[in-house]
Amino acid sequence: MTEKQSNILNAALELFSNQGYAATATSQIAKKAGVSEGLIFRHFENKKGLLNALLKEADGRLGKLFGPILFETNSKKVIRRTIKMPFKIGDGKDSDYWKLQSILKWNSEYNKPEKLKPLIYKLTVAFRNLKYKDPDNEAKLLYHIMDNISIEVLKGNMEEAKIFRDFLLKKYKV
Amino acid sequence: MTEKQSNILNAALELFSNQGYAATATSQIAKKAGVSEGLIFRHFENKKGLLNALLKEADGRLGKLFGPILFETNSKKVIRRTIKMPFKIGDGKDSDYWKLQSILKWNSEYNKPEKLKPLIYKLTVAFRNLKYKDPDNEAKLLYHIMDNISIEVLKGNMEEAKIFRDFLLKKYKV
Amino acid sequence: MTEKQSNILNAALELFSNQGYAATATSQIAKKAGVSEGLIFRHFENKKGLLNALLKEADGRLGKLFGPILFETNSKKVIRRTIKMPFKIGDGKDSDYWKLQSILKWNSEYNKPEKLKPLIYKLTVAFRNLKYKDPDNEAKLLYHIMDNISIEVLKGNMEEAKIFRDFLLKKYKV
């Protein structure tokens, strides 16, 4: 991938995640990326192709975030890591990928809930090991909560989110 | 409000909540509402005015949903009603208002988290009465969970949502 | 049809017939017609729709040109009128319609040779009445010749064409 290509992707990511896909013009992306508009289409075929390229990359980032949890063997630590996960979201880019995914949640074409199945399954096993009565729903519950903290973190309410995280760690005794 | 005005609002609500604001053309709204495009602008000034009118109405609907909880005096019932609330979301219109709010969550111009303050405060009081250790965070937690069930319900996963609701009712012993 | 609509059609006809369909920009048409470019699409849906509207009108003009021949009962006069037909092509508009048809001859989507069947059939009958040996081919031959004179006329070689016409009238003894 050339430098201009990644310039385009970076610009698109930032704009899509902050203004939405439909509200972002390709001309705006080109301007921000410092390239001609035509180049976007040479490299990504069309506007949708650009979005797809971003989502592919987002998948990878999500995988890296989930990886350490999926390979964790200690059940308590699985839960601990899950609760802490939103704070592992690193630089602005990482957070924009998350935003983008979150924005597309209502778009049936792009919302892929099955991507989270492995994490939820891992949590189910952890809760079962810890003798929770209803591990299935406990797993879903925690996943939902985590999704919410992520959004809080992404919106910049870091302090609030940290307090909330500690509360959860205590609550789950992990 | 004349019939045509409400036709416009209904059409706009359905389209905005399903395709997003930016992705919906005023011509599409006019067509669906069975009115001329010009009429939209006579009544609502511009596209944003239409969105604002919808959000005003959404506020009212949310209020009606929250009302019974805010006036509940029994703390357990406050929590019970909160957990059950997503299932009170009635017809398609109600659910479209909710979707619209959810879609606009990432738009700083339209995201008004303070609207939920009264509910969260009510929950805080309830948890305090029930001797929870950290009623502030418990309230926030429950609100977040409820937000997630709402989305599940809105996406049509009614069965799953019901099981999840019962799980929560048991967990909170309410 | 409003005045602006016919302005658009007139501009499109002149440009399409002189530069070709693909080589004519809708912006050019709008400019020549003295209207905004958007109006073209409101009235004719798209560029092809504009071409179709012109071809419909062209059909009518062709019909009017053929009419007097088809209703002629005297066989000699049928042939005479056919030979003279290219000179009945009136104003510039008429001739542009003819040009347009001629340009589209190689475009299978728009070339409709069956439109000329009635004329060729009429000629066949005329030649049969006049005891020509092979009236079918004589009809086709005359039609082809006429097509060529039309083109000559359209290109502005009026004098040459007139001489050629008189030659044909003498040759066919009509």
Added chain:
Amino acid sequence: MTEKQSNILNAALELFSNQGYAATATSQIAKKAGVSEGLIFRHFENKKGLLNALLKEADGRLGKLFGPILFETNSKKVIRRTIKMPFKIGDGKDSDYWKLQSILKWNSEYNKPEKLKPLIYKLTVAFRNLKYKDPDNEAKLLYHIMDNISIEVLKGNMEEAKIFRDFLLKKYKV
């Protein structure tokens, strides 16, 4: 001329003659020719240069087609050969050159009717030798007819064209 150069010319010929010059993109030509787009411009300077190169080649092909007629001394055979000429159009390439010429007939920049003068002159002489009354117009007439049969042949109506040819051979008694 290298192989790539002729690949480009072949691709351009096929596309220009079937879709028209303006409707054909240089990228399409490059793709079909299996070369990079830049190479077209290195070898032919610009799109028009490509067309000019094709028309030069077309001239040669036309010359080869006319040659045997121009060197024929027997007047009857001159006419006979002219009538048969369209059937000498050989492979697809030959026919595409003819199509291209025909398409450009309406383009004053590229229409060169003087190229046919030698053939028409030869026909005039032939008709004069055969004591036709108006050899000038007879020559023009036959040339026009031949042009039409060519188009018929090019469009693939071979059977019809052959019948028509035989009709003409009989009519002219050659």
Added chain:
DNA sequence: CATGAATGAGCGTTCATTCAT
């Protein structure tokens, strides 16, 4: 000789909005 990344102008089309009727 040959590539393909890169450009900028222009393409057909859609947009929100205005206004005469």
Added chain:
DNA sequence: CATGAATGAACGCTCATTCAT
């Protein structure tokens, strides 16, 4: 109150062409 013709800016995208490699 309501229409729909009309606008002009912007849209996503394609074009012929250039140029560093």
